[in-house]
Amino acid sequence: MVLSLLLVCISFSMLLLIQKKMNKKKNLPPGEMGFPWIGEMMQFYRAQLANRLYEDFVQPRIIKHGNIFKTRLMGEPTVVVSGSTANRFFLSNEFKLVVSSWPSASVQLMGKDCIMAKDGDRHRWLRSAFASCLTGPALENLIPKLCGAVEAHLDLHWGEKETVFLFNSVKVLMFSVVLECLFGIEAEQSLLDLFEKVLSGVFALPLDLPGCRFWKAKRARVKIGKALVCMVRERKEEIERRGRGRRGGEEGGLLLSLLVGGLIEGEISEEEVVDNVVLLVFAAHDTTAFAIAMMCRMLGCHPDCYARLLQEHLEISGSKRRGEKLTWEDIQKMEYTWQVSRESMRLFPPIFGSFRRAVVDIDYQGFIIPKGWKVLWTTYGTHYNPQYFQEPLTFDPSRFEDPVTPYAFIPFGGGPRLCVGYQLAKLNILIFIHFMVTRYEWSLIDPQEPIIMDPLPIPSHGMPIKITQKIL
Numbered sequence: 001m002v003l004s005l006l007l008v009c010i011s012f013s014m015l016l017l018i019q020k021k022m023n024k025k026k027n028l029p030p031g032e033m034g035f036p037w038i039g040e041m042m043q044f045y046r047a048q049l050a051n052r053l054y055e056d057f058v059q060p061r062i063i064k065h066g067n068i069f070k071t072r073l074m075g076e077p078t079v080v081v082s083g084s085t086a087n088r089f090f091l092s093n094e095f096k097l098v099v100s101s102w103p104s105a106s107v108q109l110m111g112k113d114c115i116m117a118k119d120g121d122r123h124r125w126l127r128s129a130f131a132s133c134l135t136g137p138a139l140e141n142l143i144p145k146l147c148g149a150v151e152a153h154l155d156l157h158w159g160e161k162e163t164v165f166l167f168n169s170v171k172v173l174m175f176s177v178v179l180e181c182l183f184g185i186e187a188e189q190s191l192l193d194l195f196e197k198v199l200s201g202v203f204a205l206p207l208d209l210p211g212c213r214f215w216k217a218k219r220a221r222v223k224i225g226k227a228l229v230c231m232v233r234e235r236k237e238e239i240e241r242r243g244r245g246r247r248g249g250e251e252g253g254l255l256l257s258l259l260v261g262g263l264i265e266g267e268i269s270e271e272e273v274v275d276n277v278v279l280l281v282f283a284a285h286d287t288t289a290f291a292i293a294m295m296c297r298m299l300g301c302h303p304d305c306y307a308r309l310l311q312e313h314l315e316i317s318g319s320k321r322r323g324e325k326l327t328w329e330d331i332q333k334m335e336y337t338w339q340v341s342r343e344s345m346r347l348f349p350p351i352f353g354s355f356r357r358a359v360v361d362i363d364y365q366g367f368i369i370p371k372g373w374k375v376l377w378t379t380y381g382t383h384y385n386p387q388y389f390q391e392p393l394t395f396d397p398s399r400f401e402d403p404v405t406p407y408a409f410i411p412f413g414g415g416p417r418l419c420v421g422y423q424l425a426k427l428n429i430l431i432f433i434h435f436m437v438t439r440y441e442w443s444l445i446d447p448q449e450p451i452i453m454d455p456l457p458i459p460s461h462g463m464p465i466k467i468t469q470k471i472l
Helices: 002-026 041-049 055-064 082-093 105-111 122-133 136-158 166-182 189-199 213-242 254-264 270-301 303-318 328-332 337-346 420-439
Strands: 068-074 076-081 098-100 164-165 353-358 362-364 368-371 374-378 440-444 449-451 458-460 462-469
Touching: 041 055, 041 068, 041 449, 055 068, 068 213, 076 082, 082 164, 082 374, 105 213, 105 270, 122 136, 122 254, 122 270, 136 166, 136 328, 136 420, 164 166, 164 213, 166 189, 166 254, 166 270, 166 420, 189 213, 189 270, 213 254, 213 270, 254 270, 270 303, 270 420, 270 440, 270 458, 303 337, 303 420, 328 420, 420 440
Parallel strands: 076 374
Antiparallel strands: 068 076, 098 353, 164 462, 353 374, 362 368, 440 462, 449 458
16 A cells, blocks of 8 residues: 555656646746646635635736636646736637637537537537527517516516515526527426526536436436427428428527528538527526626615616606507617626626637747647636726726726627627616616615525525515
8 A cells, every 4th residue: 555655656746747847848827737637626616616716716826927827627737818918819819729618518518519619610600690680680679579578577476576586586587588589489497497407517527427416417408408309390390381491480489490490401400409599598597697686786785876777767768658668779778777787797797707728839928828728718807907997896887988998898708709699688688677677666685695606606595685566
């Protein structure tokens, strides 16, 4: 046993010595790689679970090494970069110097054929399909549906209740909005439960063993896939029966009809349709719900900001006839509301960042990032930096009255992989806030409710609020 332990120690020492010599020879960024494979993964996970990834992991290493440092995460050498210059460099050079590189569990559960796992022509086709339904006139035409969905949800789930769990409620609403308004799929509770099980495993270790979180998530993903395949085939038969090609069936979900139209014309596979439906549902409902919850948290703690926001919406509602839906012009008037939303997302970004993989050796700021290494950019690296936002821990929506430094505010990413649902998320946030503040008086029950990671950031108790319905 003693001999075995001695051999292990000698092996580790030799590996560390070889690693140190290679690092010096290649002029790698400064930083600590830790033990082979394990690296600094435990420190990273602890900080992430506590929702203190920037404070406990990134910031101390920036102070020690600078805005670019190396580490080892999830078994792979990784370079962490911070600052608007770094964000611009790596996000704008997608497909040229780097490509998206999500953890194995995420790819398996979202689907290997979804847009986040695609490059080149496949990525461009899918992005174009999404954009045609999530921007411009198509998005404008969604406003009446979104208004109807929000009003129906409030009537059903809020009504004359005295207390509601805001985050939980909005998450259910956003799930329904994506499925029903974009895909024409009924948002049943059983389907939401399956999606929640899958979400719980997207950042878990990919251990496909009975009882493990990833194993449970994968089984739920199989059930979702089977259900969606049936729906896709039904839509395909419907469109073919009508003989209307890829433009058919728009009243039953424009985006799904467009994707199925591509399937009929041989531009996309059935697996790609299913995987991208799954991805968009995940990308839209949890993150938007968190953005709305944090916005309300900030408004509840800053009554002066809330008074100004409320006045903006009262002026809009005062110009409408009873029962008249919001219009695109009304949305454009919600300038201060969007400032509040952006400032809330600056302080509480729905995602912490994203991984890329170097496809060539990258020379950046005098350091070499070898081909195959991962690159991690984080939202906190600029959102909390006084270089870009004075007094960064202070809630100040007015800072967004003027343009901010490009690539400093990146809750939706940037470059070729800028979140394609960005405008839909904005629309959902503004419409929900409008009906919430004009129909209800409300207050936070616990303004200091902890934020936890499960696996994305969420209010630990679902953000309970007291409500009183206004007399319209």
